[in-house]
Amino acid sequence: MTGLSAFPVLINGCLKQSIDIFDRGFMYGDGLFETVRVVKGIAPLWEYHCKRLIKGCEKLKIETDDKLIERLWSGLNRVIEIAGTKSDTCIVKLIISRGAGGRGYQVPEQSTATEVVICYPAPSYSSTHPSEGVNVTTCRYRLSENSYLAGIKHLNRLDQVLASSEVPKSSSEGIMLDQRGRLIEGTKSNILFFGDGEIVSPATDLCGVDGVARDFVFLNAQELGLSARFERVLPSAIHQFEGMAVTNSVLGIWPVRQMDGALLPISPLVYDIQRLFNEKLMFEYKV
Structure with missing residues (x-):
């Protein structure tokens, strides 16, 4: 695999790289994200990321359940294992959108949040x-x-x-x-x-x-x-x-x-x- 296709992506727990065209994250930016630095399988600021993510979900009134963080952590570990970066430093991006549904800005009465987990190589910065x-x-x-x-x-x-x-x-x-x-x-x-x-x-x-x-x-x-x-x-x-x-x-x-x-x-x-x-x-x- 080359380019962006080389990065493992989980969408609602499934390994794939396509999302519903009607997902409100794509249509309206109706969602949140976190960019997590992972070092040898450890995310040192994980609790901080989770706190901000949950606060964001509450602000946007995106419905989640009490297993969200557990699923995201499981997904994080899965993508870094697939990417072969478990012993290195990498970046894992977490995205939560309101999910697919509804034409126009009005929030649909029923929707299921979309959960995306992506693993990227760590960026290379000048040592100085x-x-x-x-x-x-x-x-x-x-x-x-x-x-x-x-x-x-x-x-x-x-x-x-x-x-x-x-x-x-x-x-x-x-x-x-x-x-x-x-x-x-x-x-x-x-x-x-x-x-x-x-x-x-x-x-x-x-x-x-x-x-x-x-x-x-x-x-x-x-x-x-x-x-x-x-x-x-x-x-x-x-x-x-x-x-x-x-x-x-x-x-x-x-x-x-x-x-x-x-x-x-x-x-x-x-x-x-x-x-x-x-x-x-x-x-x-x-x-």
């Missing part, structure tokens, strides 16, 4: 990104605001698709603003700023995704002797911080060394977090 930092570019395209959907990882990702098309090859990430011009997140990551003994992340209560890696950092900040808080951050305020980083469950955490051509300091707190990721999330940073 974690230590030397990355360049980022602010995108002109701005995030849509919807406080009800903010935080969850729903299938409607056109904001990120359009913003990503602006990011030059010289940058590793695009930085997205809200409609008021405030910093929110990267196209595929959350943003962290560092001050005197604290971590600050842009608030994502109006738009953006509550990343599981950021949740992990916030919940473990005290272990590093740090406090953590959310704040509304304008681009003009970046110079007030001692450094900036981007983080997600796949890449871990990278310091930002340059934003829109302006050099930024790299906070040593980034390397403290990398050590924590090594210890608890099975990363292999050289710190």
